Amino acid sequence: DAGVIQSPRHEVTEMGQEVTLRCKPISGHDYLFWYRQTMMRGLELLIYFNNNVPIDDSGMPEDRFSAKMPNASFSTLKIQPSEPRDSAVYFCASTSGAGPGSYNSPLHFGNGTRLTVT
Amino acid sequence: LAKTTQPISMDSYEGQEVNITCSHNNIATNDYITWYQQFPSQGPRFIIQGYKTKVTNEVASLFIPADRKSSTLSLPRVSLSDTAVYYCLVGPRGSSNTGKLIFGQGTTLQVKP
Numbered sequence: 001d002a003g004v005i006q007s008p009r010h011e012v013t014e015m016g017q018e019v020t021l022r023c024k025p026i027s028g029h030d031y032l033f034w035y036r037q038t039m040m041r042g043l044e045l046l047i048y049f050n051n052n053v054p055i056d057d058s059g060m061p062e063d064r065f066s067a068k069m070p071n072a073s074f075s076t077l078k079i080q081p082s083e084p085r086d087s088a089v090y091f092c093a094s095t096s097g098a099g100p101g102s103y104n105s106p107l108h109f110g111n112g113t114r115l116t117v118t
Numbered sequence: 119l120a121k122t123t124q125p126i127s128m129d130s131y132e133g134q135e136v137n138i139t140c141s142h143n144n145i146a147t148n149d150y151i152t153w154y155q156q157f158p159s160q161g162p163r164f165i166i167q168g169y170k171t172k173v174t175n176e177v178a179s180l181f182i183p184a185d186r187k188s189s190t191l192s193l194p195r196v197s198l199s200d201t202a203v204y205y206c207l208v209g210p211r212g213s214s215n216t217g218k219l220i221f222g223q224g225t226t227l228q229v230k231p
Contacts, residue, residue: 004161045217048216112159
């Protein structure tokens with residue numbers, strides 16, 4: 001099991017450019033989450049998918065952010081146009097649906113993408 | 119969702135037992151307690167999860183009193199490599215509720231030689 005794989009590990013871009021972050025969840029996991037971590041706000045949930053369908057995107061900061069999950073093994077988070085305040089570490093996590101009445105399956109996180117927008 | 123309160127930071131020395139307490143006064147009947155650990159430049163990692171009494175695994179123990187209004191993560195004989203941020207999360211069962219779990223600021227544990 002290779003775990004959750006994110007790419008790139010680091011991204012430096014200029015304000016106004018489009019940024020695409022990628023995530024490959026653990027095979028068999030049907031929930032995928034995108035988080036953002038900053039010193040000021042900690043770890044915030046942006047959006048999550050179940051069976052490739054977006055369930056809750058209320059954490060997405062604004063229309064500049066979009067996320068897709070075209071299949072069970074791939075998801076992207078896109079920022080267009082990027083701004084300096086988007087600088088953060090973006091994490092992807094996955095888990096399996098244990099179903100109601102069961103203990104939550106733990107989240108498995110990737111190692112994140114550190115985004116710097118200048 | 120139950121609000122959690124945990125110390126911002128703690129210091130310890132190698133070989134000592136470390137106990138990190140999390141308060142969750144308004145925990146609901148169907149809530150469970152989960153702890154994650156985050157090392158620098160890595161994503162959080164699941165440590166332990168429990169509902170009541172005591173849970174132990176190869177990494178830590180989790181103590182939950184009868185009223186469940188708090189919980190204590192116990193790390194036996196810490197080493198320098200246990201230096202990390204520890205998060206306490208409280209929320210309902212079911213993976214569909216995972217997204218509602220809130221990572222607070224966590225407790226930064228610094229283990230000194």
